[in-house]
Amino acid sequence: MIALVSVSVSHYLVVGAILFVTGVICMATKRNSLGVLMGVELVLNGANLNFIAFGSSYLRANSLGLDGQLMSLFVIVLAAAEAAVALAIALNFYNNHSTIDVDQASDLKG
Amino acid sequence: MNLHELVNELIFDTKDKSLGMFMPELCLCATIVLLLLIRLFKAGQQVDLFWVVLAGTGAAVLCASPWTHLGSAPAVPVVRTEIFTGMLVYDPFTVFMRAILIGFAFLFAIFTKLSGIPDREDGADIYTLVLGSTLGMCLMASANHLLMVFMAVEMASVPSYALAGMLKGRRVGSEAALKYSVYGAGAAGVMLYGISLVAGLLNTVHMPTMAAQLAERLPTMPSGEAMVLAVGGLMIMVGLAFKLSAVPFHFWCPDVFEGACAEVNAFLSIASKAAALALLVRVAIGFGAIPPEARHTQQVASAEIGSRGLFAVADDEHPKEDTAKSNGDAAHGHSEGEAPHAVSGTPNENLAGSRFFMAKLIAFLAAITCTFGNLAAYGQTNIKRLLAYSTIAHAGYMMMAVPAMLVMAGDAPLRAQAAVSALAIYIGIYLFMNLGVFAIVAFLRNALRTEEIADYAGLIRRCPFTVVCFVLILFSLVGLPPLAGFIGKFAIFASLAEGWTVSGYTAHFLIVLLVVGGMNTAISLFYYLRIARVMVIEDEPADRQPFVYPEVSLQGAFVCLLTAPAVLLIFDWETLSQWAQAATQYLLVAA
Amino acid sequence: MMLLAAEVAPSFWHGFFFVFFALLTCGFALGVLFSNNIVRMAFYLVLSLGASAGLFFLAGAEFVGAMQLMIYVGGTLVLLIFGVMLTAQSRFISMKTPSGEWVLGVAVGGCLLLLLLSVAFQVKDWRTPRGKGGLSLEDSKTSSQIGMAFTGVRVDKLDQKNEQLAGGMSGYLLPFVIVSVHLLVVLVGAAYMARTKRRATATGAVG
Numbered sequence: 001m002i003a004l005v006s007v008s009v010s011h012y013l014v015v016g017a018i019l020f021v022t023g024v025i026c027m028a029t030k031r032n033s034l035g036v037l038m039g040v041e042l043v044l045n046g047a048n049l050n051f052i053a054f055g056s057s058y059l060r061a062n063s064l065g066l067d068g069q070l071m072s073l074f075v076i077v078l079a080a081a082e083a084a085v086a087l088a089i090a091l092n093f094y095n096n097h098s099t100i101d102v103d104q105a106s107d108l109k110g
Numbered sequence: 111m112n113l114h115e116l117v118n119e120l121i122f123d124t125k126d127k128s129l130g131m132f133m134p135e136l137c138l139c140a141t142i143v144l145l146l147l148i149r150l151f152k153a154g155q156q157v158d159l160f161w162v163v164l165a166g167t168g169a170a171v172l173c174a175s176p177w178t179h180l181g182s183a184p185a186v187p188v189v190r191t192e193i194f195t196g197m198l199v200y201d202p203f204t205v206f207m208r209a210i211l212i213g214f215a216f217l218f219a220i221f222t223k224l225s226g227i228p229d230r231e232d233g234a235d236i237y238t239l240v241l242g243s244t245l246g247m248c249l250m251a252s253a254n255h256l257l258m259v260f261m262a263v264e265m266a267s268v269p270s271y272a273l274a275g276m277l278k279g280r281r282v283g284s285e286a287a288l289k290y291s292v293y294g295a296g297a298a299g300v301m302l303y304g305i306s307l308v309a310g311l312l313n314t315v316h317m318p319t320m321a322a323q324l325a326e327r328l329p330t331m332p333s334g335e336a337m338v339l340a341v342g343g344l345m346i347m348v349g350l351a352f353k354l355s356a357v358p359f360h361f362w363c364p365d366v367f368e369g370a371c372a373e374v375n376a377f378l379s380i381a382s383k384a385a386a387l388a389l390l391v392r393v394a395i396g397f398g399a400i401p402p403e404a405r406h407t408q409q410v411a412s413a414e415i416g417s418r419g420l421f422a423v424a425d426d427e428h429p430k431e432d433t434a435k436s437n438g439d440a441a442h443g444h445s446e447g448e449a450p451h452a453v454s455g456t457p458n459e460n461l462a463g464s465r466f467f468m469a470k471l472i473a474f475l476a477a478i479t480c481t482f483g484n485l486a487a488y489g490q491t492n493i494k495r496l497l498a499y500s501t502i503a504h505a506g507y508m509m510m511a512v513p514a515m516l517v518m519a520g521d522a523p524l525r526a527q528a529a530v531s532a533l534a535i536y537i538g539i540y541l542f543m544n545l546g547v548f549a550i551v552a553f554l555r556n557a558l559r560t561e562e563i564a565d566y567a568g569l570i571r572r573c574p575f576t577v578v579c580f581v582l583i584l585f586s587l588v589g590l591p592p593l594a595g596f597i598g599k600f601a602i603f604a605s606l607a608e609g610w611t612v613s614g615y616t617a618h619f620l621i622v623l624l625v626v627g628g629m630n631t632a633i634s635l636f637y638y639l640r641i642a643r644v645m646v647i648e649d650e651p652a653d654r655q656p657f658v659y660p661e662v663s664l665q666g667a668f669v670c671l672l673t674a675p676a677v678l679l680i681f682d683w684e685t686l687s688q689w690a691q692a693a694t695q696y697l698l699v700a701a
Numbered sequence: 702m703m704l705l706a707a708e709v710a711p712s713f714w715h716g717f718f719f720v721f722f723a724l725l726t727c728g729f730a731l732g733v734l735f736s737n738n739i740v741r742m743a744f745y746l747v748l749s750l751g752a753s754a755g756l757f758f759l760a761g762a763e764f765v766g767a768m769q770l771m772i773y774v775g776g777t778l779v780l781l782i783f784g785v786m787l788t789a790q791s792r793f794i795s796m797k798t799p800s801g802e803w804v805l806g807v808a809v810g811g812c813l814l815l816l817l818l819s820v821a822f823q824v825k826d827w828r829t830p831r832g833k834g835g836l837s838l839e840d841s842k843t844s845s846q847i848g849m850a851f852t853g854v855r856v857d858k859l860d861q862k863n864e865q866l867a868g869g870m871s872g873y874l875l876p877f878v879i880v881s882v883h884l885l886v887v888l889v890g891a892a893y894m895a896r897t898k899r900r901a902t903a904t905g906a907v908g
Contacts, residue, residue: 006716007759009826010821012760015723015727017814017817020813021811022810025810028806028810031797032739034739034781034784034785035796039733041781045749045753049753049757055762056760056761056762057831058760058761059760059831061831065870067870069843070847070851076765077884078880079777083780085894088892088893091784091895100788100793101793
């Protein structure tokens with residue numbers, strides 16, 4: 001029955017907010033550093049969903065327009081670049097510490 | 111307007127207007143590519159790439175040529191221009207910050223050569239990362255579009271994550287890199303979400319347009335929308351605070367500084383902070399004030415072209431004639447077109463609410479950052495960790511100029527610009543002081559193989575000249591009067607007092623900030639003095655390994671070069687102050 | 702039922718698929734969060750990102766949706782899965798989070814979620830769905846406009862009636878070009894971090 005409600009920007013924002021919060025909790029609680037990186041991907045994807053919703057002329061008449069789609073395209077590229085470096089750093093950490101548990105990263109007193 | 115005109119506008123904008131002003135960044139890009147290409151050839155592998163970097167950054171500094179654009183009577187005055195169809199803004203502030211950032215990259219290259227880290231094998235990669243990060247920082251300093259804000263922050267940060275882990279085999283190094291990248295990625299994500307909310311509310315991502323929209327809508331904005339704006343603004347502030355290492359987003363800073371080597375620390379504590387402060391100023395102005403003459407510069411220019419059709423593109427003489435003049439015209443046309451627009455209050459008055467919100471937020475962050483940094487520095491035993499907290503505290507001092515600027519932006523924009531020029535002076539002095547400190551730490555590390563403060567005991571008897579330089583710079587960091595640090599601090603504190611006066615003695619948080627700043631200066635005296643005491647008064651440890659530290663060497667000369675400004679600037683601080691004043695004109699007031 | 706009726710409004714199917722993809726996206730995102738097994742997490746992430754591409758399509762952003770599938774799901778995740786494989790030892794496959802951290806994380810996250818959900822419904826313009834009509838086929842043809850925007854020409858500027866907003870429509874030539882330099886630098890950095898040093902450092906690094 002929910003399906004009968006027409007979709008508005010706010011509905012997209014709800015999905016974006018859930019992705020964002022899930023990602024943030026992932027980053028805060030996961031011990032596996034790769035899990036933390038997955039949290040980052042979720043956060044960026046949540047923001048991307050917002051951009052798409054704001055830029056969509058399907059959802060409202062006065063929209064962000066093409067800027068929304070363009071922003072999200074750049075975010076996808078930048079996220080890929082960030083993931084590459086973060087992963088290389090995680091592998092380097094693994095080589096030095098033989099673990100990828102971020103809780104073991106405690107040589108430096110936080 | 112039709113497609114044809116749009117294309118003409120683009121060609122004019124890119125070829126005749128923007129590329130010339132983007133030369134320093136292009137030099138950096140060319141150097142990055144060159145660093146890769148040279149290594150492809152066998153003969154090229156024998157080349158010490160340090161010289162390539164030195165030449166590249168040198169050329170970039172020459173292209174930026176602040177000495178022709180700034181000063182009391184500049185040879186080529188710079189007028190605020192939006193380049194690349196509004197992506198970036200080119201104004202004296204851009205020129206100044208770019209000169210600082212690229213000039214720092216130049217000094218940094220010399221520093222790494224002298225300290226021997228990175229070695230020749232890693233050099234090419236490390237220099238690529240440094241240049242890539244510097245490029246991002248230059249974009250941060252000139253960002254005029256929310257995409258460029260995010261992208262520039264990413265471009266500056268992502269290479270720094272790798273730089274933090276530069277010494278790959280060390281456990282702490284890789285730990286520092288991991289922490290930095292994880293926290294950094296998180297902060298960037300939060301910032302992006304904030305950007306999306308603000309963009310969705312205002313329906314634009316171009317910052318001057320954003321300010322204009324905000325000025326129109328703020329007086330009648332329902333509280334719900336204002337809340338969205340506040341949440342979005344706070345989330346953007348999280349990203350900026352992370353870059354500034356402002357409390358409570360500072361936690362990465364001490365760990366990263368302790369884990370990374372002193373060279374990288376110098377890079378993070380100077381270039382990264384300077385760029386973040388410039389971006390903070392840009393964003394604060396983007397949300398809090400309509401930039402002068404800015405908005406439709408490119409539109410008016412395009413209308414000009416449109417009326418003359420294709421000829422404008424073919425006819426190269428006109429645009430080259432004098433960019434400044436055509437911009438002046440554009441500004442003129444704009445102010446005329448804008449006159450009927452002002453209905454209820456000037457746009458800048460409408461933005462007062464947003465300005466005061468930001469001013470209080472940044473003032474609060476500055477106060478706790480400064481206090482926390484200084485208190486935490488007190489108990490440190492590792493020199494790099496102590497300097498990390500000192501960096502945090504200095505970020506706090508520098509942030510103080512921004513609330514002062516915001517408070518004055520409405521009623522006394524000229525004085526508000528003076529507040530930003532106080533920040534510019536501080537950044538200029540801070541560059542030499544902090545690079546000097548980290549250079550000495552790195553050289554001492556090479557000799558003593560230690561970074562504990564206790565191990566510096568009695569160094570005055572072994573290398574008196576370096577210790578004297580070290581102590582002078584430390585006193586300058588405190589801000590003791592005859593030294594350069596005093597000038598920067600005094601300028602910032604004066605702008606706070608002025609902000610209070612201009613606000614009609616109502617903005618009390620500025621006075622609170624001033625008191626906090628003054629007290630912190632007193633607190634900071636103790637821990638800087640402690641280092642000096644260890645080096646000068648304490649006896650040498652009996653078990654010290656024999657070491658060689660040649661004072662008469664290139665290293666010594668480099669340290670001397672960096673200490674000189676800290677000591678001698680008091681005699682001629684007019685020049686720096688004039689540059690800083692020239693750098694901030696057109697931020698808020700039209701020519 | 703209604704579903705089979707021939708004259709069901711198109712907006713019904715739009716809403717139906719929106720809910721379908723939204724549930725998939727959020728469900729698999731929660732799967733990433735609550736799973737302790739890193740391989741499962743990677744798999745759920747693939748599905749969550751893939752489903753969100755569906756939401757992009759429904760919002761009329763076909764090009765971005767396609768890029769999402771190709772770059773994110775195709776590229777970034779392959780990267781992550783490589784990471785999982787390279788570090789896959791049984792003791793890392795499933796790491797349990799201490800329950801104290803869970804409680805704290807979920808409590809803070811819950812507050813954040815409440816804040817963001819209330820934000821989502823604050824603005825009237827965002828709450829009200831666009832009614833029927835006024836939407837033409839032209840609105841869905843954005844790919845060529847995106848391409849033009851990357852070369853710096855904003856074709857959609859011609860349709861923007863609000864002059865102020867039109868002034869803020871920048872071409873994306875500079876970011877499009879400069880991001881390539883960034884990718885180059887990042888690749889160098891990633892390669893530097895990932896490869897082992899060929900010989901021990903001879904310089905004066907502290908051990």
